[in-house]
Amino acid sequence: MNKPINLTNNENLSSNDCNPIPTPVLTPVVTIDFDDIKEELELWESAVVCYVLGANPLQNVMEGYVRRIWGKFGVDKVSLVGKGIYLVRFATMENCEKVLHSGFQFFDSKPLIVKPWSPDINFSKDPIKKIPIWVQLQGLDVKYRGDKSLTKIVSQLGVMLKVDQATKNRDKLMYARVLVEVSVDQPFPEVIHFINEKGIQVDQQVKYDWLPVSCTICGGMGHDKVKCTRKPPGHTRKVWVPKPVQLETTTTQPIQPVEPTNVFVQATKFSRIVGQQLKPVVTSTTYQALSESDNEVESDVDMSMKNHAGSVHSLGRGVASPSPNG
Numbered sequence: 001m002n003k004p005i006n007l008t009n010n011e012n013l014s015s016n017d018c019n020p021i022p023t024p025v026l027t028p029v030v031t032i033d034f035d036d037i038k039e040e041l042e043l044w045e046s047a048v049v050c051y052v053l054g055a056n057p058l059q060n061v062m063e064g065y066v067r068r069i070w071g072k073f074g075v076d077k078v079s080l081v082g083k084g085i086y087l088v089r090f091a092t093m094e095n096c097e098k099v100l101h102s103g104f105q106f107f108d109s110k111p112l113i114v115k116p117w118s119p120d121i122n123f124s125k126d127p128i129k130k131i132p133i134w135v136q137l138q139g140l141d142v143k144y145r146g147d148k149s150l151t152k153i154v155s156q157l158g159v160m161l162k163v164d165q166a167t168k169n170r171d172k173l174m175y176a177r178v179l180v181e182v183s184v185d186q187p188f189p190e191v192i193h194f195i196n197e198k199g200i201q202v203d204q205q206v207k208y209d210w211l212p213v214s215c216t217i218c219g220g221m222g223h224d225k226v227k228c229t230r231k232p233p234g235h236t237r238k239v240w241v242p243k244p245v246q247l248e249t250t251t252t253q254p255i256q257p258v259e260p261t262n263v264f265v266q267a268t269k270f271s272r273i274v275g276q277q278l279k280p281v282v283t284s285t286t287y288q289a290l291s292e293s294d295n296e297v298e299s300d301v302d303m304s305m306k307n308h309a310g311s312v313h314s315l316g317r318g319v320a321s322p323s324p325n326g
Protein backbone atom coordinates (compact mmCIF):
# COMPACT_ATOMS: atom_id res chain seq x y z
CA MET A 1 0.00 0.00 0.00
CA ASN A 2 2.70 2.47 0.87
CA LYS A 3 4.65 2.25 -2.33
CA PRO A 4 6.75 5.30 -3.06
CA ILE A 5 5.50 7.30 -6.04
CA ASN A 6 7.62 6.59 -9.07
CA LEU A 7 8.02 9.97 -10.74
CA THR A 8 9.80 8.58 -13.77
CA ASN A 9 6.61 6.73 -14.72
CA ASN A 10 4.59 9.91 -14.70
CA GLU A 11 4.94 11.34 -18.17
CA ASN A 12 2.92 14.46 -17.48
CA LEU A 13 4.79 15.52 -14.43
CA SER A 14 8.18 15.00 -15.95
CA SER A 15 7.31 16.82 -19.17
CA ASN A 16 6.00 19.78 -17.17
CA ASP A 17 9.12 19.84 -15.11
CA CYS A 18 11.37 19.81 -18.14
CA ASN A 19 9.45 22.44 -20.13
CA PRO A 20 8.15 25.11 -17.79
CA ILE A 21 6.10 27.83 -19.43
CA PRO A 22 8.28 30.92 -19.49
CA THR A 23 6.92 33.65 -17.25
CA PRO A 24 7.07 37.12 -18.76
CA VAL A 25 8.85 39.62 -16.59
CA LEU A 26 6.52 42.53 -15.88
CA THR A 27 7.91 45.76 -14.64
CA PRO A 28 5.41 48.12 -13.06
CA VAL A 29 5.75 51.34 -14.96
CA VAL A 30 2.96 53.45 -13.53
CA THR A 31 1.30 53.78 -10.17
CA ILE A 32 -2.23 55.03 -9.64
CA ASP A 33 -2.51 56.89 -6.39
CA PHE A 34 -5.50 58.19 -4.51
CA ASP A 35 -5.22 61.61 -6.06
CA ASP A 36 -5.70 60.10 -9.53
CA ILE A 37 -9.01 58.47 -8.66
CA LYS A 38 -10.35 61.13 -6.32
CA GLU A 39 -12.62 62.74 -8.87
CA GLU A 40 -14.18 59.47 -9.94
CA LEU A 41 -14.71 58.43 -6.34
CA GLU A 42 -16.45 61.69 -5.64
CA LEU A 43 -18.56 61.30 -8.75
CA TRP A 44 -19.94 57.91 -7.78
CA GLU A 45 -20.23 58.28 -4.05
CA SER A 46 -23.80 59.49 -4.52
CA ALA A 47 -24.74 56.38 -6.49
CA VAL A 48 -26.45 53.09 -5.79
CA VAL A 49 -25.99 49.74 -7.48
CA CYS A 50 -29.23 47.98 -8.33
CA TYR A 51 -30.68 45.09 -10.25
CA VAL A 52 -33.95 43.22 -10.56
CA LEU A 53 -33.95 39.77 -9.05
CA GLY A 54 -34.86 37.27 -11.75
CA ALA A 55 -34.79 39.64 -14.74
CA ASN A 56 -32.37 41.74 -16.74
CA PRO A 57 -34.31 44.74 -18.03
CA LEU A 58 -32.81 46.54 -21.01
CA GLN A 59 -31.11 49.85 -20.31
CA ASN A 60 -33.83 52.11 -21.71
CA VAL A 61 -36.47 50.16 -19.80
CA MET A 62 -34.48 50.36 -16.59
CA GLU A 63 -33.83 54.04 -17.07
CA GLY A 64 -37.54 54.74 -17.45
CA TYR A 65 -38.34 52.62 -14.44
CA VAL A 66 -35.68 54.20 -12.22
CA ARG A 67 -36.77 57.70 -13.16
CA ARG A 68 -40.35 56.79 -12.38
CA ILE A 69 -39.67 55.38 -8.90
CA TRP A 70 -36.81 57.70 -7.89
CA GLY A 71 -37.32 60.72 -10.12
CA LYS A 72 -38.19 62.94 -7.17
CA PHE A 73 -34.70 62.30 -5.78
CA GLY A 74 -33.02 63.79 -8.81
CA VAL A 75 -31.64 60.91 -10.87
CA ASP A 76 -28.51 62.15 -12.62
CA LYS A 77 -27.42 59.05 -14.52
CA VAL A 78 -28.38 55.41 -15.05
CA SER A 79 -25.38 53.42 -16.26
CA LEU A 80 -25.09 49.77 -17.19
CA VAL A 81 -22.22 48.09 -15.34
CA GLY A 82 -23.01 44.42 -15.92
CA LYS A 83 -25.73 42.25 -17.32
CA GLY A 84 -28.87 43.69 -15.75
CA ILE A 85 -26.80 45.59 -13.17
CA TYR A 86 -27.07 49.36 -13.06
CA LEU A 87 -25.29 52.17 -11.33
CA VAL A 88 -27.71 55.00 -10.59
CA ARG A 89 -26.19 58.32 -9.66
CA PHE A 90 -28.06 61.02 -7.79
CA ALA A 91 -27.35 64.71 -7.75
CA THR A 92 -26.56 64.78 -4.04
CA MET A 93 -25.39 62.42 -1.32
CA GLU A 94 -28.41 63.40 0.69
CA ASN A 95 -30.79 62.22 -2.01
CA CYS A 96 -28.81 59.03 -2.44
CA GLU A 97 -29.27 58.33 1.26
CA LYS A 98 -32.98 59.01 0.95
CA VAL A 99 -33.24 56.47 -1.86
CA LEU A 100 -31.53 53.84 0.25
CA HIS A 101 -34.16 54.38 2.92
CA SER A 102 -37.14 54.89 0.65
CA GLY A 103 -38.45 51.35 0.99
CA PHE A 104 -38.84 48.31 -1.19
CA GLN A 105 -39.30 48.58 -4.92
CA PHE A 106 -40.56 46.01 -7.37
CA PHE A 107 -40.21 45.59 -11.10
CA ASP A 108 -42.97 43.41 -12.53
CA SER A 109 -43.46 42.01 -8.99
CA LYS A 110 -39.79 41.06 -8.79
CA PRO A 111 -37.79 42.70 -6.00
CA LEU A 112 -35.32 45.41 -6.91
CA ILE A 113 -32.06 44.81 -5.08
CA VAL A 114 -30.41 48.10 -4.10
CA LYS A 115 -27.12 48.69 -2.34
CA PRO A 116 -24.91 51.73 -1.89
CA TRP A 117 -21.98 52.07 -4.24
CA SER A 118 -18.54 51.84 -2.68
CA PRO A 119 -15.06 51.93 -4.26
CA ASP A 120 -14.51 48.23 -3.61
CA ILE A 121 -17.95 47.04 -4.63
CA ASN A 122 -18.22 43.88 -6.65
CA PHE A 123 -20.57 44.45 -9.59
CA SER A 124 -22.24 41.11 -9.41
CA LYS A 125 -25.54 39.72 -8.30
CA ASP A 126 -24.66 38.35 -4.91
CA PRO A 127 -26.61 35.36 -3.74
CA ILE A 128 -29.62 36.75 -1.95
CA LYS A 129 -31.03 34.87 1.01
CA LYS A 130 -33.91 37.05 2.18
CA ILE A 131 -36.24 38.93 -0.10
CA PRO A 132 -39.53 40.80 0.20
CA ILE A 133 -42.47 39.39 -1.74
CA TRP A 134 -46.11 40.42 -1.94
CA VAL A 135 -48.50 37.84 -0.59
CA GLN A 136 -52.27 37.80 -1.07
CA LEU A 137 -54.48 36.18 1.52
CA GLN A 138 -57.49 35.32 -0.59
CA GLY A 139 -60.87 36.01 0.95
CA LEU A 140 -59.48 36.63 4.39
CA ASP A 141 -62.32 37.69 6.61
CA VAL A 142 -62.39 41.39 7.33
CA LYS A 143 -62.02 40.86 11.04
CA TYR A 144 -58.53 39.44 10.49
CA ARG A 145 -57.32 42.44 8.45
CA GLY A 146 -55.76 44.27 11.37
CA ASP A 147 -51.98 44.45 11.74
CA LYS A 148 -51.96 42.14 14.74
CA SER A 149 -53.86 39.34 13.02
CA LEU A 150 -52.05 39.74 9.71
CA THR A 151 -48.65 39.66 11.38
CA LYS A 152 -49.57 36.43 13.14
CA ILE A 153 -51.12 34.76 10.10
CA VAL A 154 -48.20 35.45 7.73
CA SER A 155 -45.58 34.64 10.36
CA GLN A 156 -45.73 31.11 9.00
CA LEU A 157 -44.26 32.47 5.77
CA GLY A 158 -41.93 35.13 7.11
CA VAL A 159 -41.78 38.53 8.72
CA MET A 160 -44.54 40.93 7.73
CA LEU A 161 -42.94 44.14 6.49
CA LYS A 162 -46.00 46.14 5.57
CA VAL A 163 -49.60 46.05 4.43
CA ASP A 164 -50.49 47.44 1.04
CA GLN A 165 -52.46 50.64 0.83
CA ALA A 166 -55.69 49.09 -0.43
CA THR A 167 -55.64 46.57 2.41
CA LYS A 168 -54.84 49.29 4.92
CA ASN A 169 -57.67 51.48 3.63
CA ARG A 170 -60.05 48.50 3.50
CA ASP A 171 -60.73 49.46 -0.12
CA LYS A 172 -60.51 45.98 -1.57
CA LEU A 173 -61.88 43.23 0.57
CA MET A 174 -61.51 40.19 -1.68
CA TYR A 175 -58.02 39.67 -0.38
CA ALA A 176 -55.51 41.14 2.02
CA ARG A 177 -52.14 41.93 0.46
CA VAL A 178 -49.03 42.11 2.61
CA LEU A 179 -45.30 42.39 2.01
CA VAL A 180 -43.46 39.55 3.69
CA GLU A 181 -39.75 38.98 4.08
CA VAL A 182 -39.05 35.38 3.11
CA SER A 183 -36.06 33.14 2.55
CA VAL A 184 -35.50 32.30 -1.10
CA ASP A 185 -35.23 28.59 -0.39
CA GLN A 186 -38.17 28.14 1.96
CA PRO A 187 -41.42 26.39 1.03
CA PHE A 188 -44.21 28.57 -0.38
CA PRO A 189 -47.44 26.78 0.46
CA GLU A 190 -50.68 27.61 -1.30
CA VAL A 191 -52.60 27.14 1.93
CA ILE A 192 -51.65 28.15 5.45
CA HIS A 193 -53.61 27.58 8.61
CA PHE A 194 -54.53 29.43 11.74
CA ILE A 195 -56.81 28.86 14.68
CA ASN A 196 -59.46 31.53 14.86
CA GLU A 197 -60.95 33.20 17.92
CA LYS A 198 -63.51 30.39 18.26
CA GLY A 199 -60.82 27.73 18.33
CA ILE A 200 -61.60 26.56 14.80
CA GLN A 201 -58.74 25.94 12.39
CA VAL A 202 -59.02 28.02 9.23
CA ASP A 203 -57.38 27.02 5.95
CA GLN A 204 -56.20 30.20 4.30
CA GLN A 205 -55.49 30.34 0.57
CA VAL A 206 -52.29 32.17 -0.33
CA LYS A 207 -51.28 33.69 -3.64
CA TYR A 208 -47.86 35.14 -4.40
CA ASP A 209 -47.24 38.01 -6.82
CA TRP A 210 -43.89 36.40 -7.67
CA LEU A 211 -41.80 33.61 -6.23
CA PRO A 212 -38.06 33.08 -6.10
CA VAL A 213 -38.42 29.65 -7.68
CA SER A 214 -35.73 28.37 -10.01
CA CYS A 215 -36.32 26.78 -13.40
CA THR A 216 -34.68 23.43 -14.02
CA ILE A 217 -34.42 24.08 -17.77
CA CYS A 218 -32.78 27.51 -17.99
CA GLY A 219 -31.78 28.04 -14.36
CA GLY A 220 -33.79 31.27 -14.40
CA MET A 221 -35.78 32.62 -11.50
CA GLY A 222 -39.43 33.44 -11.06
CA HIS A 223 -40.82 30.58 -13.12
CA ASP A 224 -40.70 26.79 -13.18
CA LYS A 225 -39.90 24.50 -16.10
CA VAL A 226 -43.52 24.45 -17.27
CA LYS A 227 -43.48 28.19 -17.89
CA CYS A 228 -39.93 28.32 -19.24
CA THR A 229 -39.48 30.26 -22.47
CA ARG A 230 -36.20 28.56 -23.25
CA LYS A 231 -37.24 25.05 -24.15
CA PRO A 232 -34.67 22.42 -25.07
CA PRO A 233 -33.94 21.92 -28.83
CA GLY A 234 -36.95 20.53 -30.67
CA HIS A 235 -39.44 22.60 -28.75
CA THR A 236 -41.02 25.75 -30.06
CA ARG A 237 -40.22 28.93 -28.25
CA LYS A 238 -42.96 30.36 -26.10
CA VAL A 239 -44.08 33.87 -26.88
CA TRP A 240 -45.48 36.40 -24.52
CA VAL A 241 -49.23 36.52 -24.11
CA PRO A 242 -51.23 38.59 -21.64
CA LYS A 243 -51.87 36.90 -18.35
CA PRO A 244 -55.36 35.44 -18.24
CA VAL A 245 -57.74 37.48 -16.15
CA GLN A 246 -58.44 35.75 -12.92
CA LEU A 247 -62.13 35.07 -12.81
CA GLU A 248 -62.46 33.12 -9.65
CA THR A 249 -60.66 32.83 -6.39
CA THR A 250 -61.25 30.27 -3.76
CA THR A 251 -61.56 31.62 -0.32
CA THR A 252 -60.92 30.49 3.17
CA GLN A 253 -62.52 27.21 4.09
CA PRO A 254 -63.39 26.07 7.57
CA ILE A 255 -62.17 22.56 8.25
CA GLN A 256 -65.41 21.52 9.84
CA PRO A 257 -67.88 21.22 7.00
CA VAL A 258 -70.79 20.70 9.36
CA GLU A 259 -70.36 24.18 10.71
CA PRO A 260 -69.63 26.61 7.88
CA THR A 261 -69.58 30.18 9.04
CA ASN A 262 -71.36 32.88 7.10
CA VAL A 263 -68.12 34.74 6.77
CA PHE A 264 -66.65 32.40 4.23
CA VAL A 265 -69.69 32.30 2.04
CA GLN A 266 -69.76 36.05 1.85
CA ALA A 267 -66.14 36.24 0.93
CA THR A 268 -66.69 33.99 -2.09
CA LYS A 269 -69.41 36.29 -3.34
CA PHE A 270 -67.22 39.31 -2.92
CA SER A 271 -64.43 37.86 -4.96
CA ARG A 272 -66.71 36.85 -7.81
CA ILE A 273 -68.23 40.27 -8.04
CA VAL A 274 -65.02 42.19 -8.02
CA GLY A 275 -62.76 39.57 -9.49
CA GLN A 276 -61.77 41.87 -12.34
CA GLN A 277 -59.92 44.07 -9.94
CA LEU A 278 -57.67 41.38 -8.66
CA LYS A 279 -54.61 42.58 -10.55
CA PRO A 280 -52.62 44.48 -7.99
CA VAL A 281 -49.90 46.17 -10.04
CA VAL A 282 -50.97 48.61 -12.67
CA THR A 283 -47.76 48.52 -14.64
CA SER A 284 -47.42 44.76 -14.51
CA THR A 285 -48.41 43.99 -18.08
CA THR A 286 -46.10 46.54 -19.63
CA TYR A 287 -43.05 45.32 -17.81
CA GLN A 288 -43.97 41.74 -18.39
CA ALA A 289 -43.70 42.37 -22.10
CA LEU A 290 -40.48 44.29 -21.85
CA SER A 291 -38.68 41.96 -19.54
CA GLU A 292 -39.78 38.84 -21.36
CA SER A 293 -37.83 40.01 -24.38
CA ASP A 294 -34.79 39.94 -22.18
CA ASN A 295 -35.38 36.47 -20.90
CA GLU A 296 -32.28 35.18 -22.62
CA VAL A 297 -30.11 36.78 -20.03
CA GLU A 298 -32.07 35.80 -17.02
CA SER A 299 -29.76 33.08 -15.90
CA ASP A 300 -27.02 35.15 -14.32
CA VAL A 301 -29.02 35.73 -11.23
CA ASP A 302 -29.92 32.17 -10.99
CA MET A 303 -26.42 31.04 -11.48
CA SER A 304 -25.55 33.16 -8.51
CA MET A 305 -28.34 31.51 -6.68
CA LYS A 306 -27.05 28.11 -7.67
CA ASN A 307 -23.59 29.15 -6.74
CA HIS A 308 -25.01 29.83 -3.36
CA ALA A 309 -26.18 26.25 -3.28
CA GLY A 310 -22.75 25.12 -4.35
CA SER A 311 -23.69 23.39 -7.60
CA VAL A 312 -22.74 25.81 -10.36
CA HIS A 313 -20.03 28.39 -10.72
CA SER A 314 -21.36 31.65 -11.86
CA LEU A 315 -21.01 34.61 -14.12
CA GLY A 316 -17.99 35.58 -16.11
CA ARG A 317 -19.85 37.68 -18.64
CA GLY A 318 -19.83 41.45 -18.70
CA VAL A 319 -18.02 43.16 -15.91
CA ALA A 320 -19.39 40.87 -13.31
CA SER A 321 -16.86 38.90 -11.35
CA PRO A 322 -17.60 35.70 -9.51
CA SER A 323 -19.85 36.43 -6.63
CA PRO A 324 -18.78 35.33 -3.20
CA ASN A 325 -20.78 32.76 -1.38
CA GLY A 326 -22.75 34.21 1.47
Ligand SMILES: [Zn+2]
Nearest residue numbers: 215218220228
Ligand atom coordinates in the same frame (compact mmCIF):
# COMPACT_ATOMS: atom_id res chain seq x y z
ZN1 LIG B 1 -36.63 28.64 -17.51
